[in-house]
Amino acid sequence: MNRKIIGTILIAILVAIGVIVFLQSPWYKSGEMTLPKGAKDGETSILEVSAQEKSDRDVKKFVLTAEEKQWQISEGEKVTAWTYNGTVPGESLRVTEGDFVQVKLKNELDVPVTIHWHGVLLPNKMDGIPGLTQDAVQPGESFTYEFIANDAGTYWYHSHQQSSIQVDKGLYGSLVIEEKEKEYERDEVFILDEWAVNQEREDLSNMGGMMMGAMSGDGEADTKQMYDTFTVNGKSGSAIDPLTMEAGEKARLRFVNAGYQVHHLVFPKGSMRVIANDAEKVASDDHESNVLEIAPGERMDVEFTKPNQETVFIGQEQNVEHAEDMIIPVVSKKNQGPYEKASLAQEAGVAKGISYGSEKRIFEKTPEPDVTYNMDLSMGMSMGEGMSFQINDQTFPDTPPIKVKEGDIVKVTLRNKGRMNHPMHLHGHRFQVNSKNGKKFEKPIVKDLIHVKPGEEYVIYFKADNMGEWLFHCHDNNHAARGMVTIVDYKEVYSPFELGGKDENQPN
Numbered sequence: 001m002n003r004k005i006i007g008t009i010l011i012a013i014l015v016a017i018g019v020i021v022f023l024q025s026p027w028y029k030s031g032e033m034t035l036p037k038g039a040k041d042g043e044t045s046i047l048e049v050s051a052q053e054k055s056d057r058d059v060k061k062f063v064l065t066a067e068e069k070q071w072q073i074s075e076g077e078k079v080t081a082w083t084y085n086g087t088v089p090g091e092s093l094r095v096t097e098g099d100f101v102q103v104k105l106k107n108e109l110d111v112p113v114t115i116h117w118h119g120v121l122l123p124n125k126m127d128g129i130p131g132l133t134q135d136a137v138q139p140g141e142s143f144t145y146e147f148i149a150n151d152a153g154t155y156w157y158h159s160h161q162q163s164s165i166q167v168d169k170g171l172y173g174s175l176v177i178e179e180k181e182k183e184y185e186r187d188e189v190f191i192l193d194e195w196a197v198n199q200e201r202e203d204l205s206n207m208g209g210m211m212m213g214a215m216s217g218d219g220e221a222d223t224k225q226m227y228d229t230f231t232v233n234g235k236s237g238s239a240i241d242p243l244t245m246e247a248g249e250k251a252r253l254r255f256v257n258a259g260y261q262v263h264h265l266v267f268p269k270g271s272m273r274v275i276a277n278d279a280e281k282v283a284s285d286d287h288e289s290n291v292l293e294i295a296p297g298e299r300m301d302v303e304f305t306k307p308n309q310e311t312v313f314i315g316q317e318q319n320v321e322h323a324e325d326m327i328i329p330v331v332s333k334k335n336q337g338p339y340e341k342a343s344l345a346q347e348a349g350v351a352k353g354i355s356y357g358s359e360k361r362i363f364e365k366t367p368e369p370d371v372t373y374n375m376d377l378s379m380g381m382s383m384g385e386g387m388s389f390q391i392n393d394q395t396f397p398d399t400p401p402i403k404v405k406e407g408d409i410v411k412v413t414l415r416n417k418g419r420m421n422h423p424m425h426l427h428g429h430r431f432q433v434n435s436k437n438g439k440k441f442e443k444p445i446v447k448d449l450i451h452v453k454p455g456e457e458y459v460i461y462f463k464a465d466n467m468g469e470w471l472f473h474c475h476d477n478n479h480a481a482r483g484m485v486t487i488v489d490y491k492e493v494y495s496p497f498e499l500g501g502k503d504e505n506q507p508n
């Protein structure tokens with residue numbers, strides 16, 4: 001071997017050693033330049049925290065294909081819907097607590113989509129938020145969600161990519177985590193929604209009518225002017241499937257509000273009792289109320305006993321437009337209709353998300369918070385862009401995040417300073433609602449969504465016990481699209497994803 005070759009080999013070895021030393025050196029590791037965007041000193045990627053193992057659990061596998069379908073929404077009308085597996089709502093998923101759930105999302109639409117598991121406490125990277133916990137799933141591609149179904153209760157799933165548009169077009173379905181020992185043999189899910197069938201879904205930048213509505217003091221004048229059809233499980237009016245039950249029969253009825261308007265469902269007097277709220281069992285002996293108030297994004301489960309009549313009705317309180325679209329007939333086997341025109345019972349008290357304390361609390365006493373955050377909810381108007389919906393005078397992504405570290409107790413005071421309702425939903429955690437308008441609840445309520453009406457103030461507490469980057473946002477997705485979103489940002493982690501970009505990540 002001549003000297004030249006030996007020299008070249010030596011230089012190559014030295015360069016290799018240099019590269020290895022360079023890669024090992026601490027200043028390189030903590031450098032921001034070469035690590036994924038967003039990484040800071042000592043932070044871990046959200047992809048590497050809160051792992052869940054399948055071990056010897058039962059595995060429940062599903063495939064959900066996002067696809068376009070012509071959907072028969074009422075007897076005379078079809079709409080172009082975006083669906084999971086061809087129906088609205090999408091395939092209803094049922095699993096048992098403790099199962100390991102695997103859902104493969106296949107995207108056959110020509111826009112990117114995701115699936116968010118509303119209310120489920122799962123690892124951050126399975127939360128389905130484009131630009132924060134994953135890249136949006138592109139047309140023709142797929143993504144597999146995996147999580148342990150830990151807490152029995154009623155949940156739902158929906159796309160979180162441009163959710164104001166995609167949920168409106170039908171990309172949602174129910175997820176029920178059943179108890180190992182089921183209490184009710186009959187168990188049914190009803191998803192409520194509103195659609196724009198006979199009119200263009202109006203953009204909120206055209207605000208004349210809405211401002212008029214706002215003046216009138218109706219907390220949802222904006223969403224009411226956008227939609228003209230109410231649905232139950234994707235069907236409106238006479239297209240709604242009746243529920244077949246015999247007099248005296250009991251059932252667990254689970255209601256999910258996938259729309260952006262509050263719905264008041266009237267039951268026959270004495271026929272229902274609220275048993276769960278946002279997947280938490282409620283402590284209640286009250287059988288007096290016969291009206292259920294369900295806010296956007298909320299879930300409420302009731303025990304329903306069919307009264308001693310052939311046909312009864314559960315339906316939207318008749319004081320709003322389109323109420324006649326949302327009536328569920330409860331019929332007997334031998335009397336399947338046609339039935340006389342629906343008539344609803346007289347009202348005797350309203351049961352809502354904050355009416356009953358939860359069986360299991362997060363905090364026995366009001367805790368001493370490590371982090372406090374005041375969340376002021378307001379409306380703004382800008383020339384050319386129309387309305388904005390703000391958190392602390394900012395719109396997403398400029399809203400101030402709630403900065404926490406693992407183990408913190410977090411106190412959030414939500415105040416609605418605007419004129420519209422804001423159902424605020426926290427991902428990845430449950431919180432305890434301790435007071436309303438300065439008055440303590442004797443029995444606090446554990447939830448993942450709190451409906452804050454104009455002028456109201458709620459104080460909530462939660463434990464930062466699920467590391468990640470989690471959304472906290474208004475579940476009137478049209479408000480979220482116009483800014484009302486913030487993030488619970490754990491110090492220990494960072495998101496390697498970005499908003500926008502080639503995957504068009506758009507979480508609100």
Ligand SMILES: [Cu+2]
Nearest residue numbers: 422474476479
């Ligand atoms: Cu809102």
